[in-house]
Amino acid sequence: MIADSAGGQARGAITAPLRIGIAGLGTVGAGLVKLLRGNETIVAARAGRPITITAVAARDRTRDRGVDLSGLTWHDDAAALATDPDVDVVVELIGGAEGVARRLVTTALEAGRPVVTANKALIAVHGAELAALAERAGVPLMFEAAVAGGIPAIKTVREGLAADRLTRVGGILNGTCNYIMTAMRESGRPFADVLAEAQALGYAEADPSTDVDGIDAAHKLAILAGLAFGRPVAFASVHVEGIRGIDALDLDFARALGYRIKLLGLARRRDDGVEARVHPCLVPEKAPIAQVDGVFNAVVVEGAFVGRLMLEGRGAGEGPTATAVAADLIDVARGSAVPVWGRSADGLTQIEALPRTAFHEEYYLRLNVHDRPGVIADVTAVLRDHGVSLRSMLQHGRADAVPQDGTAGDPSVPLVLVTHRTRESAMMEALGRIAALSAVIGAPAMIRIDPG
Ligand SMILES: NC(=O)C1=CN([C@@H]2O[C@H](COP(=O)(O)OP(=O)(O)OC[C@H]3O[C@@H](n4cnc5c(N)ncnc54)[C@H](OP(=O)(O)O)[C@@H]3O)[C@@H](O)[C@H]2O)C=CC1
Numbered sequence: 001m002i003a004d005s006a007g008g009q010a011r012g013a014i015t016a017p018l019r020i021g022i023a024g025l026g027t028v029g030a031g032l033v034k035l036l037r038g039n040e041t042i043v044a045a046r047a048g049r050p051i052t053i054t055a056v057a058a059r060d061r062t063r064d065r066g067v068d069l070s071g072l073t074w075h076d077d078a079a080a081l082a083t084d085p086d087v088d089v090v091v092e093l094i095g096g097a098e099g100v101a102r103r104l105v106t107t108a109l110e111a112g113r114p115v116v117t118a119n120k121a122l123i124a125v126h127g128a129e130l131a132a133l134a135e136r137a138g139v140p141l142m143f144e145a146a147v148a149g150g151i152p153a154i155k156t157v158r159e160g161l162a163a164d165r166l167t168r169v170g171g172i173l174n175g176t177c178n179y180i181m182t183a184m185r186e187s188g189r190p191f192a193d194v195l196a197e198a199q200a201l202g203y204a205e206a207d208p209s210t211d212v213d214g215i216d217a218a219h220k221l222a223i224l225a226g227l228a229f230g231r232p233v234a235f236a237s238v239h240v241e242g243i244r245g246i247d248a249l250d251l252d253f254a255r256a257l258g259y260r261i262k263l264l265g266l267a268r269r270r271d272d273g274v275e276a277r278v279h280p281c282l283v284p285e286k287a288p289i290a291q292v293d294g295v296f297n298a299v300v301v302e303g304a305f306v307g308r309l310m311l312e313g314r315g316a317g318e319g320p321t322a323t324a325v326a327a328d329l330i331d332v333a334r335g336s337a338v339p340v341w342g343r344s345a346d347g348l349t350q351i352e353a354l355p356r357t358a359f360h361e362e363y364y365l366r367l368n369v370h371d372r373p374g375v376i377a378d379v380t381a382v383l384r385d386h387g388v389s390l391r392s393m394l395q396h397g398r399a400d401a402v403p404q405d406g407t408a409g410d411p412s413v414p415l416v417l418v419t420h421r422t423r424e425s426a427m428m429e430a431l432g433r434i435a436a437l438s439a440v441i442g443a444p445a446m447i448r449i450d451p452g
């Protein structure tokens, strides 16, 4: 009986190994095999019994994964792990909100098997229904690796801070994007080169656009916000922007203004609802989060009683992620289980996040403008009309070379404006009008400013 074997240590009677089946033997799956074997004694001592791998599944049986799989049952259909009689706990490390990962997790929970997964897409999109399934079956569904890799983010928010009313959660939640922007800033290397490096290091998702378009960070933010605010956040309501629009010029201007650019996830409880969004932000370079570089993530939480805390650690890669998966397995082996969203799934409804028109921020704007008299007056007149107040302005010299739009006429120059706090609805309207000015070339760049 799974319930007995999973609850062994609590009753102090069962020392039989916890038998696990691993679906997915890529970066995380192979990393987990190495960790469980390399730290076998430590893991057994902390789990109260050995954790042994009995079965595995992946697509390509012939691929060398750098780990010895002899003696393990191989399943061509990963979903078969859910009903393998020699598997007590299913470990899902394939990825994706749909397809075989969803089928495997659903079938395993329906069959009364505990599940451990690193799959943020699955939990962010289907977390409410999976929580209900897990609760009905009375088995744990664990996903520490899904958010911020090796940082114990789930445990901290759901258990460590369970007594507080949390008001804010978020941070740097994607290692690939942070790695790319750090390298671009420090060495001026091109986006594509650094992305290829992040993929080779095992940081990126199977489809790296999930990382660079902000979706992976949004999955993690939706999960964190759901835990912090007690109800899952409807994933489709999370506002998402990635890093493709960040130009090397913006990194330089940010530096000149005393900021760094970070892709941040921000979820806040407000009187009128919950904000949940992912987008690049300028953060003051002295803010602790601005110092979090490379593959490192930072999880920031604020609560009425606890105040503010920030956890920092590696957010992606084999070792850190495998550590988080193994920690969940140790919890399952010990018989400790916490409700998926920190409270009963019965009647749990989703939160719809507020639309972007409700945001209220300071903004950095970069325009490419024809360098001719009256341009600044035209731009500032639009901002005035929409009640947007300017804090500072930067124009780097005069471009006396060829115009950037390739046409004859005035040369073009970047013009950078920083505003005071304003409603995003006003900023959106103003930007629409600014983009239509004859002196403005192409689409303006807009990046929000966060105190960090
Ligand atoms: N990489 C990281 O740093 C982190 C990843 N995660 C999450 O962990 C999970 C795994 O990520 P990662 O290890 O990087 O991914 P990889 O792409 O490295 O590995 C995916 C594995 O899944 C297997 N697989 C894919 N499709 C199928 C299928 N239809 N049936 C059976 N097996 C399949 C692949 O098989 P084969 O090898 O034969 O092709 C491969 O072994 C994802 O949910 C990811 O979001 C979470 C935190 C960090």
Ligand SMILES: N[C@@H](CC=O)C(=O)O
Binding pocket: 146, 148, 149, 173, 174, 175, 176, 177, 203, 204, 205, 211, 216, 315, 316, 317
């Ligand atoms: N692709 C993700 C991996 C971990 O979640 C990232 O880069 O952070």
Ligand code: NA
Binding pocket: 144, 145, 146, 147, 148, 149, 150, 151, 152, 153, 154, 324
């Ligand atoms: Na984690």
